[in-house]
Amino acid sequence: MNATTVNYNWHEANERYLLAALGMVRDAIETYAHKTQSSTSSAQQQKQQTIETATADMTAPPLLERVCQLFGLSEFERDILLMCACMEFYGDFAALCGLAQGDTQKTYPTLSLALAALPNPHWDAIAPDAKLRYWRLIELGEGRALTLSPLRIDERILHYLVGRQYIDERLAGIVEPIPEARELVPSQQQLAQQIAAVWMQSSQTEKLPILQLCGIEPISKRAIASTVCKILGVNLHIMPVQVVPSAPAEMETLLRLWERESILSNSALLIDCDKIDITDLTRTHTIGRFLERINGLVFVTSRERIAIQQRPIVSFNIHKPTIEEQSLLWQSNLAQIQPQLNGQVRKLATQFNLSPNTIRAACAEALGQLTGEKEQDIGQILWDACRKQARPHLDELAQRIPPTATWEDLVLPPAQAEMLREIAAHVRQRATVYQNWGFAAKNTRGLGISALFAGSSGTGKTLAAEVLAQELHLDLYRIDLSSVVSKYIGETEKNLRRVFDAAEEGGVILLFDEADALFGKRSEVKDSHDRYANIEVSYLLQRMESYPGLAIMTTNLKSSIDTAFQRRIRFAVQFPFPDAAQRAEIWRRVYPTNTPTNGLDAKKLSQLSVAGGNIRNIALNAAFLAADADEPVQMKHLLRAARTEYAKLEKSLTEAEIGGWV
Structure with missing residues (x-):
């Protein structure tokens, strides 16, 4: 006999049991209504026999008895529940209630009727704290007196007794x-x-x-x-x-x-x-x-x-799976392309800290992009799938900056450029040094890679972060610290916690802009606000030190950040104001190869005493002027654009800066 047959037989036996139990309560009400003595007729005996037979046929107790056991109902409370259920099973039971109560208007069960007609009565059966009402097995309607109020079985209980399982409709949408x-x-x-x-x-x-x-x-x-x-x-x-x-x-x-x-x-x-x-x-x-x-x-x-x-x-x-467990998840979900992975799994598991569901989703996305007809970089497809899966949690908290800049776009003195390449090496090789070479096991503190980019506006701090993101194939997110800092105690840490928690999944590069809003020379505590500001700074540094990725802070003035805080940051890169030679190099690289130009003189343009960010603004504005005139970009367009940029900076162009341009 299969499981379906057993299940059907149980439900059929449960129904026979319930109908027989209902019939016995109905007989009690009918006996009382007709003022006859309780009968032990063959009909009653037959119902009792049905109950015993049905029970013998069942592999589990009937649901009526289960309700009595679960909620601790007495025999009288059980019969009240059945009396209320009779209203749903017998079309003439309402009239029988009226007859039994001597009032044709009382076509419903009441406690008064139960006390008079059912065996083993007790007055407190429908007290507010008694089982029937406490567990809301029955509902008490309005009436002139408690004993005369209508009683009704709860719909969820009614369906449960007949074997219909569903969640209470009053909980639907909630649970x-x-x-x-x-x-x-x-x-x-x-x-x-x-x-x-x-x-x-x-x-x-x-x-x-x-x-x-x-x-x-x-x-x-x-x-x-x-x-x-x-x-x-x-x-x-x-x-x-x-x-x-x-x-x-x-x-x-x-x-x-x-x-x-x-x-x-x-x-x-x-x-x-x-x-x-x-x-x-x-x-x-x-x-x-x-x-x-x-x-x-x-x-x-x-x-x-x-x-x-x-x-x-x-x-x-609750933590995400370990690196080893994530590696096994990657392997099991990529079993069909296992020979082509060539060590990519370990790289993914050390860079991205993903949940099992996210790993499965990333694998499904990557496998959907693979075709057998053309050569594809499987490692890059998997890497990009992980980046996409990790983004949603952070997109609502910070601004994602699509990195387009490369090392060619960055003009810096050799020392600063070399330090940026060191930062990239630390991020790229951190799994080798921390995990394979054992540094993480020896000391868990200070494993995060943190950097401070200091320099005046436009000197290339954000551009350098873009270059690192492009080099490392990681997402770059900008967080404006001036908007994160809150005057309310605890709010700043909460905002920072949300950012770091979301970022850890994808190991993204975090760029905390305007660090001056949070940092400053706050070692000297003068009041409770200063003390709490130090707590906020310490929290940010602690999270940066433990963040399994690169976290960058920018400031316009390095001296505004206390040296005690600077010591906890691994890299400090000073972005100097570009000298004439560096400005000339920026001008040589500023225009894409497709931009038509004519007669541009980088040496003359370098006479403008502005930072790289301003140079890019001038170059772009000049391009629009030239395009509108249907001409290649010329010195005259750059002169007009320079005047506009200087007006924005509230500065005046000098003859030394623009002499000989036109």
Whole structure:
């Protein structure tokens, strides 16, 4: 006999059991209505025989008995529930209720009727804290008196009794099932076993501890929670914390409905707090009250720990798979092109810190681009797929700058150019030095690659960051520190934390512009604001030191940054104001090869005492003037553009700068 047949037989036997139980309660009401003595007729005996036969045919208890066991119903409470269900199964039961109560208007079950007609009655069966009403198995309508008020079975319970499983419609859109997760990597599987053991060891306690899963990766946390539930043999549902009401009555309703649902469906609940702002005290207070009152198996996922007072809570930090585990994931998902990878997997795993789902998505994207008809750089396709997968988390927090500049576009003194190449080498070889050569195992501090670019506006700081991004094939994100810094205590660190957490997945280059907004000579603490400013600076430096990528800060004035802070930065590059020879070189390289020019003199143009950024502005404006006149770019166009740029700078052109141009 297959599983489908067994399942069908059980449902058929459950239906026979329920109908027989309903029939016995109906007989009791009918006996009372006709004022006859309780009968032991063949009909009653036949119903009892049906119940016994159906029970014998079932591999699990009938759902009526399961409800009684789950909610601790007495025999009388069970019969009240069945009396209410009779209204849904028998078309003439309403008239029978009216007859039994001596009033044709009372065509509904009441406590008065139950007390008079059903065996083993007790008055408190429908008290507010009694099982039937506490668990909302029945609904109490309006009436002149409690005993005369209409009683009705809850729809979710009615469908449950007949074997129809669904989530309560009042929870639809609030609570949703989480499908079973794919197999976890070994480190996460081991953690899931450890988490499951906490609940198994606490199963005898009055109130189970809440399990809090902390970290920045929501998908991994859900996968681990799903695996824990699989180990324990329960289902898992998720509820976004934003739907938790603050009004006490609404919160009580939600709590009661979920607790009942968790019992009926044998489910745990995952409360998703990943997007909450823990500095919002009103919201966190509401969440705390909800967590302290909810019963059953409960997970909480959040970026940081949430503290509650009245209930035990056990926290676990959830991390992405190790480099070795990520390498195995790459290999298993790229098995069909394994011979062509040529060592690319290790490179991907050391550069990008991705979750299993993101790795699978990157592999699917890359494999979709590969064709067997033309030669393709598989390594570059995989690399670019990883960059795209890592972008969404950071795009909403910072400005992505598509790098187009190359070393040819950068004009710097040899010492500064050499230092930039050293920075590129550190980023490119960090996996070799830190992992393969063991530096990371020897000392975990200061593994981040940090740089300070100092120089006046237009001297090439941002351009240099673009060149590094182009050289390393990494995304470049600009973060304006003046917009990140907040006057509210804790807000600056929160903003920085979000940026670094999102950036770590793709190992992008972070460019923190306007560092003067946060840094400064703040070693001397004069008031609480200065003390807190030092905390903000220390937090940024600490994250830069641990960031597994390149973090660059820019400043217009290096001396404005305290030397104590400068010592914690690995590279400091001074971008000098270009001299005449450097300005001439910038002018020679400023125009693309497709731009038509005529008679441009780089030596004369270098007489303009402006930085590289201003030179590019002048060159671009001159190109538009020439294009509008349908002419190649000439010195006359550059002269007009220079006047415009100097007016913007509130400076005057001197004869020494433009003498002999036209």
